[in-house]
Amino acid sequence: xxxxxxxxxxxxxxxxxxxxxxxxxxxxxxxxxxxxxxxxxxxxxxxxxxxxxxxxxxxxxxxxxxxxxxxxxxxxxxxxxxxxxxxxxxxxxxxxxxxxxxxxxxxxxxxxxxxxxxxxxxxxxxxxxxxxxxxxxxxxxxxxxx
Amino acid sequence: xxxxxxxxxxxxxxxxxxxxxxxxxxxxxxxxxxxxxxxxxxxxxxxxxxxxxxxxxxxxxxxxxxxxxxxxxxxxxxxxxxxxxxxxxxxxxxxxxxxxxxxxxxxxxxxxxxxxxxxxxxxxxxxxxxxxxxxxxxxxxxxxxx
DNA sequence: TATAATTTAATTGTGCACAATTAAAATTTA
DNA sequence: TAAATTTTAATTGTGCACAATTAAATTATA
Numbered sequence: 001x002x003x004x005x006x007x008x009x010x011x012x013x014x015x016x017x018x019x020x021x022x023x024x025x026x027x028x029x030x031x032x033x034x035x036x037x038x039x040x041x042x043x044x045x046x047x048x049x050x051x052x053x054x055x056x057x058x059x060x061x062x063x064x065x066x067x068x069x070x071x072x073x074x075x076x077x078x079x080x081x082x083x084x085x086x087x088x089x090x091x092x093x094x095x096x097x098x099x100x101x102x103x104x105x106x107x108x109x110x111x112x113x114x115x116x117x118x119x120x121x122x123x124x125x126x127x128x129x130x131x132x133x134x135x136x137x138x139x140x141x142x143x144x145x146x
Numbered sequence: 147x148x149x150x151x152x153x154x155x156x157x158x159x160x161x162x163x164x165x166x167x168x169x170x171x172x173x174x175x176x177x178x179x180x181x182x183x184x185x186x187x188x189x190x191x192x193x194x195x196x197x198x199x200x201x202x203x204x205x206x207x208x209x210x211x212x213x214x215x216x217x218x219x220x221x222x223x224x225x226x227x228x229x230x231x232x233x234x235x236x237x238x239x240x241x242x243x244x245x246x247x248x249x250x251x252x253x254x255x256x257x258x259x260x261x262x263x264x265x266x267x268x269x270x271x272x273x274x275x276x277x278x279x280x281x282x283x284x285x286x287x288x289x290x291x292x
Numbered sequence: 293t294a295t296a297a298t299t300t301a302a303t304t305g306t307g308c309a310c311a312a313t314t315a316a317a318a319t320t321t322a
Numbered sequence: 323t324a325a326a327t328t329t330t331a332a333t334t335g336t337g338c339a340c341a342a343t344t345a346a347a348t349t350a351t352a
Contacts, residue, residue, distance in 0.1 A: 004258035005251070007190045007206065011272060012168045014279035016183075017208050019165035020339075021286045022158045027340095028290075037162075038308060044153045054331065060153065062163050065331050067309050074307080091317050091330040105151070112150035118289045121282075126157060129282060133160035136275060140167045143264045144174075166309075173310095184338065200301065211301050213339050220337080237300040237347050298349070304342085313334075320327065 025118070029111050033104055038063075039075055040108070043097075046081065047105050051096040053086070080104065171264070175257050179250055184209075185221055186254070189243075192227065193251050197242040199232070226250065 007013055023037045030040055038061075045052065045060045052060075054068050061068075072095060075081045080101035086092040116126060153159055169183045176186055184207075191198065191206045198206075200214050207214075218241060221227045226247035232238040262272060 005190060005193060005254060007187070007194070009276065010190065010258075011276050011279070012165075012172055012183075013187060013190075014276060014283060015161060015165045015168055016187075018279055018283045018286060019158075019161045020208065021283065021290055022161055024340085025286060025290050026158055036307070037158075041153070041159060041162075044151060044156065044159075047151060048153070055329085062166065063308095064310065066311080066333080069332055071308070089318070089330085093331065108151060112156075118292075119285050120289075121285065129278070130155065130157050130160060132275070132278065133157070133164055137160060137164045137167065139265050139267070140164065140171055143266075144167055144171050146264075170310085182337070201299090209338095210340065212303080212341080215302055217338070235300085235348070239301065294352090296349100296351070298347100300347080301345090303344070306341090307339085309336100309338080311334100311336090314332080316330085316332100318327100318329070320325100322323105322325080 025115070026111075029114065033107050034078065035075075035080070035104070038067075038071060039080075042068075042071070042075065042081070042095075043101065043104060043108070046095065046097050046101065047108075051094055053092045053094060055092070057095060075101075171261065172257075175260060179253050180224065181221075181226070181250070184213075184217060185226075188214075188217070188221065188227070188241075189247065189250060189254065192241065192243050192247065193254075197240055199238045199240060201238070203241060221247075 003009060026037050026040065030037060033040070035043065041061050042057060045057060054065055054072070058064055058068055072081060072083055076083050079098055082096050082098055084094050086094050116123070121129070149155060172183050172186065176183060179186070181189065187207050188203060191203060200211055200218070204210055204214055218227060218229055222229050225244055228242050228244055230240050232240050262269070267275070
């Protein structure tokens with residue numbers, strides 16, 4: 001690399017910009033569901049496993065309670081999730097979907113196809129990018145934690 | 147793609163997570179310079195061209211004045227940039243480096259090498275990732291704007 | 293040259309994102 | 323079992339990020 005401080009040569013910036021623009025694109029599709037992108041991520045996890053603690057949600061999404069607590073309160077306010085203290089262990093807060101939250105899945109099903117089409121990525125390219133990103137993420141996580 | 151709504155199969159999420167963790171890693175290195183990652187991005191641009199309008203900065207970084215104005219005020223407060231209205235065109239605000247801002251470049255020079263080492267990416271891999279991201283970003287930008 | 297349209301920043305309001313701290317509950321250990 | 327430690331969420335405070343609006347200056351146009 002010739003000029004590492006040139007902004008076009010900054011890998012992190014390219015990922016940062018990509019993330020922001022990708023999120024904007026998603027938000028166009030999510031407007032109809034009345035959720036933000038981070039809220040949609042919570043839904044993705046809950047559609048897979050209907051009840052999780054805040055901690056488990058955070059582990060899935062790499063987010064802490066400082067982010068999740070107010071976000072989940074907004075989702076509770078919108079009646080798409082429930083929050084209740086566990087009786088077994090009063091430290092834990094269990095998050096689960098309401099019927100409204102469950103029903104949103106139907107609308108969400110359409111997003112991935114519409115999106116891939118709009119971007120113009122073949123399934124093969126999509127999968128390749130996904131794998132590459134996973135590789136890099138694990139390297140970065142290792143570096144952050146060490 | 148078998149289960150497109152599974153979070154591990156979401157390309158946007160992998161990029162979103164990557165961006166956040168990469169930024170955290172940067173912040174470890176930037177602590178010494180007393181700037182945040184977005185502030186560092188402003189410095190990168192200004193080290194290349196010492197005077198730009200807010201608009202031009204925004205075009206380089208894909209950020210709008212709602213983000214940049216308060217960020218630049220904090221950087222002005224920290225005495226690393228100057229902000230002044232253009233005399234030619236009073237709508238424009240010219241942003242430039244102070245001596246302190248110029249001097250920070252020296253510390254920044256070390257970051258890319260330390261970082262690549264910490265992540266464990268060869269220059270070839272680094273370049274490859276960079277190129278791939280640029281490709282995807284241009285596709286996404288096109289999709290967002292259309 | 294008055295007026296309409298455009299350009300440029302700033303402002304306002306909402307929603308993350310995270311470091312650091314606090315507080316309560318559960319678990320471990322002396 | 324009493325005390326220390328750990329776990330779990332919530333809170334506090336700061337800094338983005340962006341949509342929408344406002345306001346001022348410039349440029350285009352009737």
